[in-house]
Amino acid sequence: MQRALRVIRWLPASDWLARYTRADAAGDGLAAIIVTILLVPQGLAYALLAGMPPETGLYASMLPLIVYGLFGTSSSLSVGPAALTSLITASAAGALAHGDPQLFIQAAIGMGLLSGAVLIIMAVLRLGWLTNLLSHPVIIGFVSGCAILIASSQLKHLLGIPASGNNIVQLGRSLSAHLNQSHWLTVAISAIAIASLLIPKQLNGAFKRSRLPAWLAAFMGKSGPILAVLVTTVLAFSFDLDQQGLAIVGAIPSGLPHLSTPQMDWNHWKAVATPALLLALIGFVESISLAQALAARRRERISPNRELMGLGLANLASGLSGSFAVTGSFSRTTVSFEAGARTPMTSLLTGMGIALVALFFTGLFYALPLATLAAIIVVGIIPLIELGEIRQLWRYSRPDSIAMVVTLFGVLLINVQSGLLIGVGLSVVLFLWRTSQPHVAEVGLVPGTQHFRNIDRHDAIISDQILSIRVDESLYFGNARPLEDLLYDHAMGRPGVAHVVLMCSAINHLDASAVQSLESLNARLDAAGVQLHLSEVKGPVMDRLTKTHLLSTLSGQVFLSQYQAIEALGGATKTPDAV
Amino acid sequence: MQRALRVIRWLPASDWLARYTRADAAGDGLAAIIVTILLVPQGLAYALLAGMPPETGLYASMLPLIVYGLFGTSSSLSVGPAALTSLITASAAGALAHGDPQLFIQAAIGMGLLSGAVLIIMAVLRLGWLTNLLSHPVIIGFVSGCAILIASSQLKHLLGIPASGNNIVQLGRSLSAHLNQSHWLTVAISAIAIASLLIPKQLNGAFKRSRLPAWLAAFMGKSGPILAVLVTTVLAFSFDLDQQGLAIVGAIPSGLPHLSTPQMDWNHWKAVATPALLLALIGFVESISLAQALAARRRERISPNRELMGLGLANLASGLSGSFAVTGSFSRTTVSFEAGARTPMTSLLTGMGIALVALFFTGLFYALPLATLAAIIVVGIIPLIELGEIRQLWRYSRPDSIAMVVTLFGVLLINVQSGLLIGVGLSVVLFLWRTSQPHVAEVGLVPGTQHFRNIDRHDAIISDQILSIRVDESLYFGNARPLEDLLYDHAMGRPGVAHVVLMCSAINHLDASAVQSLESLNARLDAAGVQLHLSEVKGPVMDRLTKTHLLSTLSGQVFLSQYQAIEALGGATKTPDAV
Incomplete structure (x- = not known):
């Protein structure tokens, strides 16, 4: 029935x-x-x-x-x-x-x-x-x-x-x-x-x-x-x-x-x-x-x-x-x-x-x-x-x-099936290539507020010792390693820096490769004498991070807001031009 | 030399x-x-x-x-x-x-x-x-x-x-x-x-x-x-x-x-x-x-x-x-x-x-x-x-x-190369699967402000005639079509709706498939007597949209802010519970 x-x-x-x-x-x-x-x-x-x-x-x-x-x-x-x-x-x-x-x-x-x-x-x-x-x-x-x-x-x-x-x-x-x-x-x-x-x-x-x-x-x-x-x-x-x-x-x-x-x-x-x-x-x-x-x-x-x-x-x-x-x-x-x-x-x-x-x-x-x-x-x-x-x-x-164009010529010059398969493969690879370079901005404090904005677009003040960076995309295997290198190179390019604060307000998801890259970034920065901190981690992302080793091995701290992070680490004093 | x-x-x-x-x-x-x-x-x-x-x-x-x-x-x-x-x-x-x-x-x-x-x-x-x-x-x-x-x-x-x-x-x-x-x-x-x-x-x-x-x-x-x-x-x-x-x-x-x-x-x-x-x-x-x-x-x-x-x-x-x-x-x-x-x-x-x-x-x-x-x-x-x-x-x-696990067993049970290729293919497909369901929120006006927030998380007011939706991810071929269906179904599920406003503040990139899906969504909503509007489109995205047919065929308008959109279309009056 x-x-x-x-x-x-x-x-x-x-x-x-x-x-x-x-x-x-x-x-x-x-x-x-x-x-x-x-x-x-x-x-x-x-x-x-x-x-x-x-x-x-x-x-x-x-x-x-x-x-x-x-x-x-x-x-x-x-x-x-x-x-x-x-x-x-x-x-x-x-x-x-x-x-x-x-x-x-x-x-x-x-x-x-x-x-x-x-x-x-x-x-x-x-x-x-x-x-x-x-x-x-x-x-x-x-x-x-x-x-x-x-x-x-x-x-x-x-x-x-x-x-x-x-x-x-x-x-x-x-x-x-x-x-x-x-x-x-x-x-x-x-x-x-x-x-x-x-x-x-x-x-x-x-x-x-x-x-x-x-x-x-x-x-x-x-x-x-x-x-x-x-x-x-x-x-x-x-x-x-x-x-x-x-x-x-x-x-x-x-x-x-x-x-x-x-x-x-x-x-x-x-x-x-x-x-x-x-x-x-x-x-x-x-x-x-x-x-x-x-x-x-x-x-x-x-x-x-x-x-x-x-x-x-x-x-x-x-x-x-x-x-x-x-x-x-x-x-x-x-x-x-x-x-x-x-x-x-x-x-x-x-x-x-x-x-x-x-x-x-x-x-x-x-x-x-x-x-x-x-x-x-x-x-x-x-x-x-x-x-x-x-x-x-x-x-x-x-x-x-x-x-x-590649799909078109694949169909015309090889055959129908190969053309389609090559096209699908290429579009996936091109997508991974595009997302392998996420938008990353150094942020500074807008004077008189508790807001942090891209220092290239706003008048904001920063600190000699603290590098504050915001990543505008979820992290996954396609962009985790390039981002790790980019953040590391950024920190190494600024000799006086003792703290890197990663502002995570735009990160909706972190896959296992991204966690691994953050752990590796943490270890590399630590070996170079620089502490890594996180701020504004979203609730669901934080819930899942507690299941990893990242939080226990992190050389720095996790702050609720970017403002708290800067306050705790010594404050922002300089305009970017003065750096 | x-x-x-x-x-x-x-x-x-x-x-x-x-x-x-x-x-x-x-x-x-x-x-x-x-x-x-x-x-x-x-x-x-x-x-x-x-x-x-x-x-x-x-x-x-x-x-x-x-x-x-x-x-x-x-x-x-x-x-x-x-x-x-x-x-x-x-x-x-x-x-x-x-x-x-x-x-x-x-x-x-x-x-x-x-x-x-x-x-x-x-x-x-x-x-x-x-x-x-x-x-x-x-x-x-x-x-x-x-x-x-x-x-x-x-x-x-x-x-x-x-x-x-x-x-x-x-x-x-x-x-x-x-x-x-x-x-x-x-x-x-x-x-x-x-x-x-x-x-x-x-x-x-x-x-x-x-x-x-x-x-x-x-x-x-x-x-x-x-x-x-x-x-x-x-x-x-x-x-x-x-x-x-x-x-x-x-x-x-x-x-x-x-x-x-x-x-x-x-x-x-x-x-x-x-x-x-x-x-x-x-x-x-x-x-x-x-x-x-x-x-x-x-x-x-x-x-x-x-x-x-x-x-x-x-x-x-x-x-x-x-x-x-x-x-x-x-x-x-x-x-x-x-x-x-x-x-x-x-x-x-x-x-x-x-x-x-x-x-x-x-x-x-x-x-x-x-x-x-x-x-x-x-x-x-x-x-x-x-x-x-x-x-x-x-x-x-x-x-x-x-x-x-699939990579591991592929290597063990088939051979080294096949295991790796299957693993890479699967991780790409799983990634596409995850991003095929972007986070989408219906937003409402926070009373007394010009801010719009997710109505599931904040006390916000909405309108019978206007559906305001925010998408929290860039649109690309992997999520364009599912999103098109989701937005269409959302609008059809609300019989009195005459306007859909897509709030684009979190969209950093739109590929050609996404433009195509927006055109198709526009045509489908239009056929059903619903106008599609965009708001808060980022500068670089807008620059590129001007090179497409989307803006000329759009049944509605493009608004600088979500608040302007709601004001122009008749205002928000109801709390979501009353709908």
């Missing part, structure tokens, strides 16, 4: 199902129909990008959506195949498979499955904060690099030539070697597809200003993929263009997926572990940012841990359906939101809609040109290339822009 | 040579003689530990010491073979060589050479702060783990049985399999060696209290290794104990090393890169801590970058001499200091002393039992096992003690 209750608590669907209304059903139903129509060409396109058979694009849009509808918390997030996760899948599975097509498919499925497991573990252990490791500049650099790679990788389909590569150098070399073999019929179809994609986008403003209902205006603005699919498929079918060398999707096996797990040995599972972790982190960051942005527009709240669970189960469902990793999709989510999706029922209904397509309508996509799918990917991905951000970031912060 | 001047500036020896006195020569000469006598058995022992031929222990104590004397800055640091670096060498070279003895030696030499290059690069790029990545708990865990591993690895020599392994499990299994083959003559020699090592240690206090000169008392206290070598070598030689199965050092090739570089292909160089980096970091941390502790006792200052250069060149010299990585040795440095070493001339003279030994006296060590060398290592290393620190650390800080 208790167990059953717990399961229900984990099923966020129970919340909204209990108060589901007819108005909800109308909004959700319309949104589901529109998203289904959009999702079919997108699913096929992202399967192409992931290097997987076309039907897996439909499988990834079926069970995962139903599972997310039951376990997710966002009312309009559209989970399913997406560009970034498909690219990571293609890159990592390609690196593992070394040209073995069966192994490629198994590895892609295994990655999706494992990334689902990672997300579920993160949900159970409440590790959502791990995504903070991905700083904004690293994400911008990563997404821009991936977008350039994706666009480049689709050029072969747009031009009708063979090409391959895991980074921009390999791709560029491969493309330029075959450029003179471009297939002009394919190029023409690509041009028609791109025009069909761009025209509704251009008219977006006009649709919004027109008298159309909001949902229809939003749909019309996003209808490019459907228009492109319609026009080019009809052309290809009517004139049998595949006979003239146009690559088409061909026969898609109809029916629902069979649930199974990938057939891989232990070494292959180990090899997909890192990409699965990246898929999980990137997928979650993409999903949660979208979900939060939408929730704000309805004053709702998103629970990151429940989202982790929802997305994790959706990925597990995708892997079991024999398909690749999924995440929240930006374009479909916007359409769904504007079409009036009110509850996760939209996601449930969309999944069922795709199941209907897979059962009865796959034949309609037989003559769909691959060039059209490539055009859908390229037109969708190009706005994600935010190179303008580099200049902006360069003006704001050098370390941040370095992290971004 | 200018270039020559620059070289001389890089040669710290020019400083002290210019004012070298007869008294300096006396102190340095005596210290050099004593350290040379200590260094010969230690060099042979650490060569044994590193898995290298005995003569390489002498080579590592020759040119590197002369180079350090010329380029180092510490007056009494004794650079040369040491326990930790020898263990890392053995472990990493063993993993690479897969039982090929020639490759093992080349890899060990290559690692020393490369770690020297790494240190020199760090000196040139001023990257000494990278050693801050090694937090105190990680170092304690690492050193304790290494000490346990080293002691266990020497048991085979003490018992006269074969055994091998890179971690405690492999070693334990291998030792227990051969335990019943223990060679009792070897065990007896080991017992004699251990007794000879411990007796002078026990008498250390008595020597110090006696009328002996300080240098002699210090030498007597540390004379254990010499006594052990003397007693056991004489025993082994007199009774031809090697004929009865006692393992001895045997013939050591006499003469000076030939300078050369290791013969390895590109893949092997790549494989030794990570261990070389670890050797550089660990060696530098060990050296610099020792040098700083000594400098304090003479009110001297150490330049970390010059130390990096000195230690780097010493390692380069060791590699070119065909030997393994070196660093500052704790035991020899203490002896050198107490024997009155005054300048780096001590190091120069010691290097020459070892050269004399290598030229003329290697024959004296023919009958030296390996068991004696193992006993020297074990007795020297056991005090470094600081398991008591775990309990102390557990009381002081859970995350710190977790980092320590």
Whole structure:
């Protein structure tokens, strides 16, 4: 009984199902129909990008959506195949498979499955904060690099030539070697597809200003993929263009997926572990940012841990359906939101809609040109290339822009996973570098008061024998040793000094390395005949210091206030200039 | 001419040579003689530990010491073979060589050479702060783990049985399999060696209290290794104990090393890169801590970058001499200091002393039992096992003690390098976790003043419509997103709120991720009909914010003080209880 209750608590669907209304059903139903129509060409396109058979694009849009509808918390997030996760899948599975097509498919499925497991573990252990490791500049650099790679990788389909590569150098070399073999019929179809994609986008403003209902205006603005699919498929079918060398999707096996797990040995599972972790982190960051942005527009709240669970189960469902990793999709989510999706029922209904397509309508996509799918990917991905951000970031912060540029070039020149890992590592190291130089000020007494201020900024008096120093940051392993040296050198640079008073008013936390450095500073100063004192130590910090040896070995005393310290040690008499 | 001047500036020896006195020569000469006598058995022992031929222990104590004397800055640091670096060498070279003895030696030499290059690069790029990545708990865990591993690895020599392994499990299994083959003559020699090592240690206090000169008392206290070598070598030689199965050092090739570089292909160089980096970091941390502790006792200052250069060149010299990585040795440095070493001339003279030994006296060590060398290592290393620190650390800080225990077990159960890397990674992640939850307080107006204080700690009045929040930490990628959610949830949890004022008095720095999160918070609050305001932004932070879009998109205003903000937005009227 208790167990059953717990399961229900984990099923966020129970919340909204209990108060589901007819108005909800109308909004959700319309949104589901529109998203289904959009999702079919997108699913096929992202399967192409992931290097997987076309039907897996439909499988990834079926069970995962139903599972997310039951376990997710966002009312309009559209989970399913997406560009970034498909690219990571293609890159990592390609690196593992070394040209073995069966192994490629198994590895892609295994990655999706494992990334689902990672997300579920993160949900159970409440590790959502791990995504903070991905700083904004690293994400911008990563997404821009991936977008350039994706666009480049689709050029072969747009031009009708063979090409391959895991980074921009390999791709560029491969493309330029075959450029003179471009297939002009394919190029023409690509041009028609791109025009069909761009025209509704251009008219977006006009649709919004027109008298159309909001949902229809939003749909019309996003209808490019459907228009492109319609026009080019009809052309290809009517004139049998595949006979003239146009690559088409061909026969898609109809029916629902069979649930199974990938057939891989232990070494292959180990090899997909890192990409699965990246898929999980990137997928979650993409999903949660979208979900939060939408929730704000309805004053709702998103629970990151429940989202982790929802997305994790959706990925597990995708892997079991024999398909690749999924995440929240930006374009479909916007359409769904504007079409009036009110509850996760939209996601449930969309999944069922795709199941209907897979059962009865796959034949309609037989003559769909691959060039059209490539055009859908390229037109969708190009706005994600935010190179303008580099200049902006360069003006704001050098370390941040370095992290971004390194991630971007890592993705472009090495590969997707290495680029991200290098970027994350670098941003952590740059952060540690910045905090390794905390702000430190020598303070003096403001005459006529009991206040101590930075002597560089205020008229304050000091003493020949006493050096009063305030540190404006918590101390941890990253800055403890440099600070120890800085304080020691400061004291040694002032020959008459017999006392150093460390004013701790801004120190919120001291880790074990900082305690060790204070002990070492105390010993070094003591050996040089200088006493170390502390003042204005915060309550919680003092409580923890009593558990260490520092207080018993301290050569000086702990004072409640800096003023008491100066009074007890002889008083301040000189202006700094006189020293 | 200018270039020559620059070289001389890089040669710290020019400083002290210019004012070298007869008294300096006396102190340095005596210290050099004593350290040379200590260094010969230690060099042979650490060569044994590193898995290298005995003569390489002498080579590592020759040119590197002369180079350090010329380029180092510490007056009494004794650079040369040491326990930790020898263990890392053995472990990493063993993993690479897969039982090929020639490759093992080349890899060990290559690692020393490369770690020297790494240190020199760090000196040139001023990257000494990278050693801050090694937090105190990680170092304690690492050193304790290494000490346990080293002691266990020497048991085979003490018992006269074969055994091998890179971690405690492999070693334990291998030792227990051969335990019943223990060679009792070897065990007896080991017992004699251990007794000879411990007796002078026990008498250390008595020597110090006696009328002996300080240098002699210090030498007597540390004379254990010499006594052990003397007693056991004489025993082994007199009774031809090697004929009865006692393992001895045997013939050591006499003469000076030939300078050369290791013969390895590109893949092997790549494989030794990570261990070389670890050797550089660990060696530098060990050296610099020792040098700083000594400098304090003479009110001297150490330049970390010059130390990096000195230690780097010493390692380069060791590699070119065909030997393994070196660093500052704790035991020899203490002896050198107490024997009155005054300048780096001590190091120069010691290097020459070892050269004399290598030229003329290697024959004296023919009958030296390996068991004696193992006993020297074990007795020297056991005090470094600081398991008591775990309990102390557990009381002081859970995350710190977790980092320590994980490093310890990583070293013991996997291997030396993985243990350290896992420990460093974990301590960074734990730090990011801690800072991902900055201290945030809702503040109210202290009646009758213009001051704002935490409403949980002070009697302060607030407003129904205004939420005033102070963040007590700089914002960066690690805490930006959680803070965004926290502030948003705070505002949503208070239905009547129309304004959120973020009091920025404690924010010293905002990175690009933090700006992004503030923009996103602004947009989310705006979508929910709440305005975001900033107050008390520090000058440097404000200067940089003007370079972003935040100020132009901010739904509210930027106020100079929190008081002005509250006045402008309608004033504070209620006590928090009434809300």
